[in-house]
Amino acid sequence: xxxxxxxxxxxxxxxxxxxxxxxxxxxxxxxxxxxxxxxxxxxxxxxxxxxxxxxxxxxxxxxxxxxxxxxxxxxxxxxxxxxxxxxxxxxxxxxxxxxxxxxxxxxxxxxxxxxxxxxxxxxxxxxxxxxxxxxxxxxxxxxxxxxxxxxxxxxxxxxxxxxxxxxxxxxxxxxxxxxxxxxxxxxxxxxxxxxxxxxxxxxxxxxxxxxxxxxxxx
Amino acid sequence: xxxxxxxxxxxxxxxxxxxxxxxxxxxxxxxxxxxxxxxxxxxxxxxxxxxxxxxxxxxxxxxxxxxxxxxxxxxxxxxxxxxxxxxxxxxxxxxxxxxxxxxxxxxxxxxxxxxxxxxxxxxxxxxxxxxxxxxxxxxxxxxxxxxxxxxxxxxxxxxxxxxxxxxxxxxxxxxxxxxxxxxxxx
Numbered sequence: 001x002x003x004x005x006x007x008x009x010x011x012x013x014x015x016x017x018x019x020x021x022x023x024x025x026x027x028x029x030x031x032x033x034x035x036x037x038x039x040x041x042x043x044x045x046x047x048x049x050x051x052x053x054x055x056x057x058x059x060x061x062x063x064x065x066x067x068x069x070x071x072x073x074x075x076x077x078x079x080x081x082x083x084x085x086x087x088x089x090x091x092x093x094x095x096x097x098x099x100x101x102x103x104x105x106x107x108x109x110x111x112x113x114x115x116x117x118x119x120x121x122x123x124x125x126x127x128x129x130x131x132x133x134x135x136x137x138x139x140x141x142x143x144x145x146x147x148x149x150x151x152x153x154x155x156x157x158x159x160x161x162x163x164x165x166x167x168x169x170x171x172x173x174x175x176x177x178x179x180x181x182x183x184x185x186x187x188x189x190x191x192x193x194x195x196x197x198x199x200x201x202x203x204x205x206x207x208x209x210x211x212x213x214x215x216x217x218x
Numbered sequence: 219x220x221x222x223x224x225x226x227x228x229x230x231x232x233x234x235x236x237x238x239x240x241x242x243x244x245x246x247x248x249x250x251x252x253x254x255x256x257x258x259x260x261x262x263x264x265x266x267x268x269x270x271x272x273x274x275x276x277x278x279x280x281x282x283x284x285x286x287x288x289x290x291x292x293x294x295x296x297x298x299x300x301x302x303x304x305x306x307x308x309x310x311x312x313x314x315x316x317x318x319x320x321x322x323x324x325x326x327x328x329x330x331x332x333x334x335x336x337x338x339x340x341x342x343x344x345x346x347x348x349x350x351x352x353x354x355x356x357x358x359x360x361x362x363x364x365x366x367x368x369x370x371x372x373x374x375x376x377x378x379x380x381x382x383x384x385x386x387x388x389x390x391x392x393x394x395x396x397x398x399x400x401x402x403x404x
Contacts, residue, residue, distance in 0.1 A: 012312045020360030052309040058256060062264030067362065069262040070370045082362045093304070093311025102305050122234030123301065126242060130306065133242045153247065153274075154384070156392035162243035163285070163393065167402060170236035177231060184231050 002042055004196040005105040006112035007204050008096045014208045016092055018215070019085060025077075027215030028084035034207070035091035044098040052090060060086055102127065107192045118184050125173045136165050229294070237282050241299035244278055245306060265363070265370075269378040272353065273385030279325030280345045280390045285403060287337045292329055292345065296322030320356045324349030325386065339391065346387040350379045 003011075015031060039049060060083045067079040096105065106123060109115035140161045144151050151158040251274055258267035282295020300318020308314050328345025329337065354375055358364045363371055397403050 058260030065262040093313035097311040126238030166239035174232035
């Protein structure tokens with residue numbers, strides 16, 4: 001059972017927002033558990049999940065420890081609460097990104113959440129440049145090194161040169177897309193159809209409501 | 219036939235691609251910061267690591283505002299950066315959209331306060347102040363900052379102000395100055 005990306009996004013935001021304010025260990029653990037089950041049902045890669053867990057362990061450790069060291073009141077409870085919240089956010093976030101492709105996510109948002117096609121296709125265009133952008137960052141640094149200069153992250157030069165490349169590439173890409181028939185704001189023929197049965201919205205409401213009730217009660 | 223619109227109030231395809239490419243560029247550049255953050259974040263100093271590096275993540279907002287000079291540019295610029303972050307880099311997945319929206323709102327309010335008339339020192343400076351306040355208020359709850367000792371909360375706020383002030387303020391202003399000299403940004 002895979003939920004539509006649009007439904008997933010609403011669930012993530014509507015649970016993620018109140019989660020910042022609630023003080024419920026049980027609520028956070030329930031989110032982790034249900035999100036993990038969902039990931040398993042959808043055969044998300046266990047390897048990726050373990051990797052994400054592994055790199056967030058130091059963060060969780062630091063979070064917990066900081067409350068024990070600098071907290072007020074019941075520091076242990078607060079430490080467990082914040083660590084569980086950190087994992088709840090990570091699991092919640094993974095449910096969308098590990099079970100669906102970028103393309104399906106953006107196209108679903110166009111179909112169901114009124115995302116403007118200009119934004120979706122603009123993002124697609126930029127994403128396809130990823131390898132070129134990575135190369136460009138190296139080129140900028142190496143060519144500076146050849147002149148005996150190192151660009152540091154706290155200096156404006158590296159960002160400045162990146163912005164100049166972005167300016168040129170975005171002009172080229174936008175013109176290229178226009179010449180291939182992309183008209184901004186015009187009605188588009190929609191060739192992508194995804195399934196969004198009404199029960200999924202129902203399930204979203206049930207999940208969000210149960211989370212709110214659980215975290216208010218515990 | 220002109221299909222790439224040049225209207226200033228409206229978001230053109232070019233603007234979207236421009237900001238998205240910048241977001242990817244910055245995302246790649248930031249990966250270096252990731253290591254520094256991790257080194258500190260595994261210790262009880264994690265909240266300090268958070269606040270010390272936060273300015274870097276906020277940069278995309280005021281940068282977008284200064285580059286496009288539009289209502290909503292900072293908010294959307296930051297949201298786009300968070301979207302790129304979610305889809306390409308982050309282990310936080312869709313949760314970055316939440317923090318991205320908060321950060322975007324924070325940067326946007328500074329320019330709103332000038333009535334969208336000042337995209338220079340004043341606008342950037344106000345944006346620094348509003349994004350520090352808004353993101354800190356969010357972290358008081360979401361990261362449980364409220365439960366730290368009072369002196370620590372004040373310390374964290376000041377560190378965050380310095381970090382955002384440098385990266386999303388001074389550095390953005392320096393970049394803007396370099397760009398102004400090229401005459402490529404209107």
